Amino acid sequence: MNRDDILTVVRKHLAGVLDGVEAASIDPARSMKDYGANSLDIVEVVSASMRELRLKVPRSELSKLTNMDGLVDLLHKVATEKSATP
Amino acid sequence: MTTVGIEKIGVWPGTLSVDIGAICLARGIDADNFVRRLYCVERTLVGPFEDVVTMAVNAASHVLDDADRSAIKLLIVATESAVDQEKPLSSWVHHWLGLPADCRNLEVKHACYGATGAMQLALAWLAAAAPPGAKALVINTDHALIGLEGVQEPVLGAGAAAVLLSRDPAFASIEVGRSGVYAHEVADIFRPAPGIETGDAEESLLSYLDGAEHTWEAFQCLEPTVRFGEDFSAHVYHTPFGGLAERAHLRLCKRELGLDRASARAHFLAKVEPSLTHNRRMGGVYGAATFVAMLGLVEHMPALREGDRVSVYAYGSGSCAELYAIRLGARARQVAARASLGALLDERRSVDVATYERCERALHASLCAKDHEASVDLVAGHWESHYAGKKRLVLRGVREWRREYGWS
Numbered sequence: 001m002n003r004d005d006i007l008t009v010v011r012k013h014l015a016g017v018l019d020g021v022e023a024a025s026i027d028p029a030r031s032m033k034d035y036g037a038n039s040l041d042i043v044e045v046v047s048a049s050m051r052e053l054r055l056k057v058p059r060s061e062l063s064k065l066t067n068m069d070g071l072v073d074l075l076h077k078v079a080t081e082k083s084a085t086p
Numbered sequence: 087m088t089t090v091g092i093e094k095i096g097v098w099p100g101t102l103s104v105d106i107g108a109i110c111l112a113r114g115i116d117a118d119n120f121v122r123r124l125y126c127v128e129r130t131l132v133g134p135f136e137d138v139v140t141m142a143v144n145a146a147s148h149v150l151d152d153a154d155r156s157a158i159k160l161l162i163v164a165t166e167s168a169v170d171q172e173k174p175l176s177s178w179v180h181h182w183l184g185l186p187a188d189c190r191n192l193e194v195k196h197a198c199y200g201a202t203g204a205m206q207l208a209l210a211w212l213a214a215a216a217p218p219g220a221k222a223l224v225i226n227t228d229h230a231l232i233g234l235e236g237v238q239e240p241v242l243g244a245g246a247a248a249v250l251l252s253r254d255p256a257f258a259s260i261e262v263g264r265s266g267v268y269a270h271e272v273a274d275i276f277r278p279a280p281g282i283e284t285g286d287a288e289e290s291l292l293s294y295l296d297g298a299e300h301t302w303e304a305f306q307c308l309e310p311t312v313r314f315g316e317d318f319s320a321h322v323y324h325t326p327f328g329g330l331a332e333r334a335h336l337r338l339c340k341r342e343l344g345l346d347r348a349s350a351r352a353h354f355l356a357k358v359e360p361s362l363t364h365n366r367r368m369g370g371v372y373g374a375a376t377f378v379a380m381l382g383l384v385e386h387m388p389a390l391r392e393g394d395r396v397s398v399y400a401y402g403s404g405s406c407a408e409l410y411a412i413r414l415g416a417r418a419r420q421v422a423a424r425a426s427l428g429a430l431l432d433e434r435r436s437v438d439v440a441t442y443e444r445c446e447r448a449l450h451a452s453l454c455a456k457d458h459e460a461s462v463d464l465v466a467g468h469w470e471s472h473y474a475g476k477k478r479l480v481l482r483g484v485r486e487w488r489r490e491y492g493w494s
Contacts, residue, residue, distance in 0.1 A: 017347075019347075038119055038123070039288065040124070040330070040333065043291040044295065044337070047292045047296065048295075048337060051296070059286055059288065059289045062288075
């Protein structure tokens with residue numbers, strides 16, 4: 001699973017909770033709030049992404065994030081660590 | 087196996103309410119987000135003459151008849167708002183409901199899951215070991231702790247639901263033993279000391295949504311052929327606020343039915359939204375939420391018929407989640423009519439934000455008080471309009487730590 005795969009999943013779930021936002025048009029350098037997401041939307045996107053990717057990230061790590069790139073990097077890091085674990 | 091389930095439901099929504107929009111306005115936060123998107127319209131307040139004991143008794147007393155009272159041999163009161171760390175709430179409830187001396191009673195706690203877990207244990211007792219004609223009464227009674235100006239303030243609430251269980255499930259039979267359960271330890275929302283609620287709300291939302299999927303998967307293990315769409319006429323969700331129930335349902339629709347957002351939302355409006363009718367006026371009612379939602383569903387979804395199957399998802403912080411199935415009974419609508427929850431909600435007195443804040447501060451001050459007097463002046467005229475002569479259980483006060491109750 002590379003970083004682009006993870007970005008695709010996050011974009012898909014953000015577009016899925018918002019009206020009128022195309023997944024491909026989402027700029028990961030921005031925050032989900034910039035697209036009109038409320039806190040419940042963000043929880044939904046993070047939760048659905050983790051479930052689809054079969055990853056678990058502690059809340060303490062998630063709370064430090066400021067934009068979608070940060071989330072994708074974090075998920076990618078956890079995925080890489082998971083795949084390296086025998 | 088013997089058919090068991092819910093014979094009656096009674097709910098106590100209190101006698102005071104406040105508009106969530108007014109709270110949002112006072113706090114300078116987006117009312118549209120809470121009122122329209124998250125389904126938070128009003129909340130119940132705990133007035134000066136009420137506590138978790140009076141709410142529990144008032145939920146049950148108006149739906150039980152004398153034959154029920156004498157048949158109840160098991161009483162379980164679930165709460166996370168107990169007023170004593172040794173004496174169970176069930177002792178007061180047993181006394182004030184006039185239940186027989188041979189009625190086993192206890193208090194249980196598992197956040198918002200307690201009443202569901204208690205109900206499943208009571209149903210197993212009814213199916214396997216209860217004497218002929220015996221019934222069980224499970225009550226959830228809770229109120230939010232003081233949350234003025236906190237991030238969760240617009241979703242807080244109070245209330246109680248009483249569920250009479252028997253081998254005559256007039257309201258709904260329950261498929262005993264067929265439950266998808268998912269338990270895992272998490273520090274989401276907790277009450278580490280009297281009067282204090284803390285934790286991480288977003289952690290709780292994550293855990294709730296995960297639980298919805300895990301319990302559905304566990305349910306599928308027990309019934310491999312089950313179909314989320316075709317096999318259920320409606321769906322009930324634990325409802326801290328309606329917006330969270332919506333999220334859980336949309337996710338299961340996308341996953342199980344492959345629906346896009348618009349179709350999943352239409353599915354939600356048809357199969358879930360009627361159940362939120364009463365919840366949106368009470369606020370978060372903890373473990374009572376699924377039972378309040380069942381009443382709303384039966385009253386506001388005319389297409390439902392006897393025998394229709396409904397899934398119920400319960401979740402409690404800490405955490406334990408469970409998804410089970412009910413089938414509507416022959417007299418479900420009569421049971422709901424007798425509960426008359428809509429009328430009780432309409433009867434509440436709506437107060438302004440300043441009065442709401444006074445009530446919340448008074449409740450908070452009473453929680454650990456050695457001495458406390460229920461104040462008739464806190465909300466002027468409220469005793470006369472909502473209690474005098476109505477035979478509702480009231481808290482008179484606390485004297486030397488002893489709680490004193492009586493009928494109004």
